Amino acid sequence: MSKEKKRLVLALILIFAVNIFLITMAQNAWADLYKKGSSGAVVSEIQKRLKNWGYYTGAVDGVYGSKTEEAVKYFQRKNGLSPDGQVGNQTLAALGINPGSAGGGSGASGGSGGSGDLELLARLISAEARGEPYEGQVAVGAVVLNRVEHASFPNSVSGVIYQSGAFSCLDDGQFNEPVAESAYRAAQDALNGSDPSGGAIYYFNPATATSQWIWSRPLIVQIGSHRFCA
Numbered sequence: 001m002s003k004e005k006k007r008l009v010l011a012l013i014l015i016f017a018v019n020i021f022l023i024t025m026a027q028n029a030w031a032d033l034y035k036k037g038s039s040g041a042v043v044s045e046i047q048k049r050l051k052n053w054g055y056y057t058g059a060v061d062g063v064y065g066s067k068t069e070e071a072v073k074y075f076q077r078k079n080g081l082s083p084d085g086q087v088g089n090q091t092l093a094a095l096g097i098n099p100g101s102a103g104g105g106s107g108a109s110g111g112s113g114g115s116g117d118l119e120l121l122a123r124l125i126s127a128e129a130r131g132e133p134y135e136g137q138v139a140v141g142a143v144v145l146n147r148v149e150h151a152s153f154p155n156s157v158s159g160v161i162y163q164s165g166a167f168s169c170l171d172d173g174q175f176n177e178p179v180a181e182s183a184y185r186a187a188q189d190a191l192n193g194s195d196p197s198g199g200a201i202y203y204f205n206p207a208t209a210t211s212q213w214i215w216s217r218p219l220i221v222q223i224g225s226h227r228f229c230a
Contacts, residue, residue, distance in 0.1 A: 034046060034064060034087035036065065036066070036068075036069045036086075037064060038064040039062050039063045039064060040062055042097065043062045043064045043068070044060055044062040046068070046072070047060045047061070047068055047071075048060050049154075049158075049162075050071045052159055052163075053075075053163045053164050054163065054164035054165070055071045056068065057071075070085070073085045075091070076091060078170065079094050079170055080170075080176050094158075094162065096116060096120070116157075117157040117158075117191065118187050118191060120157055120161055121145075121157055121161075121190065121191065122183040122184045122186070122187040123175060123179050123183070124140070124144060124161050124167060124175065125140050125141050125187055126179040127167075127175045127177060128140050128168075128174075129224075130174075130180055132225060132226065133223060133224045134182060134186060135196045135223055135224075136223040136225075138186045138190050138195075138196050139195070139200070139203070139221075139223050139226070139228055140197075140203060140226070141187050141189070141190030141191070142195040143201060143203055143228065144157060144160050145191070145195075146195070146197070146199060146201050147160045148160055196221070196223060197220060197223075199220065200220050200221070200228035200229055201229075202214065202217050202228070202230070203227060205225045205227075206225075207225065214229070217229035218230045
């Protein structure tokens with residue numbers, strides 16, 4: 001190999017190594033993006049979501065203090081994340097926040113339909129309605145979307161799903177299990193407007209329900225093992 005070719009190869013290797021180093025540094029910087037002492041619009045968005053979902057009781061002031069840190073730990077424990085009190089990649093994703101924009105990215109505003117919504121909805125359907133008839137899987141997805149539009153619930157798919165105590169699958173680990181293929185189809189059908197639940201905002205399995213209150217909800221339809229209620 002000529003000296004010129006050797007120099008070119010060495011230069012390419014050096015460029016490649018520098019690029020890998022820069023990418024790694026950027027990823028590491030992102031991983032600890034928001035923690036105690038941070039401030040700004042994204043911190044406000046973190047606080048707002050945690051407050052809406054019942055994890056945080058402090059002021060939405062954009063300052064990452066002790067109360068925010070404790071709320072983040074609480075959220076992380078409830079959702080199968082490492083409870084370090086810092087909002088890195090995984091916690092940002094669980095909150096439905098895109099750190100590239102102060103508004104929070106997918107799911108930050110009302111409504112639904114983004115790819116992030118599809119993934120979250122499919123994961124919930126798979127965890128809550130695995131083994132149910134396909135129509136029942138679509139109905140579970142529709143309940144989530146009906147809640148998004150209802151004044152009593154958070155106004156985003158991620159907000160509804162991660163609302164404290166809303167779905168048992170986030171407590172028992174089912175939410176983190178592999179997603180069934182049918183759940184993706186059911187989620188897409190629900191996002192496209194299909195609603196076999198008839199507008200329900202609640203559902204439950206009579207064989208496993210422990211809440212007496214849920215039996216007071218007016219029945220709309222039963223599909224498979226689930227009763228869908230107003």
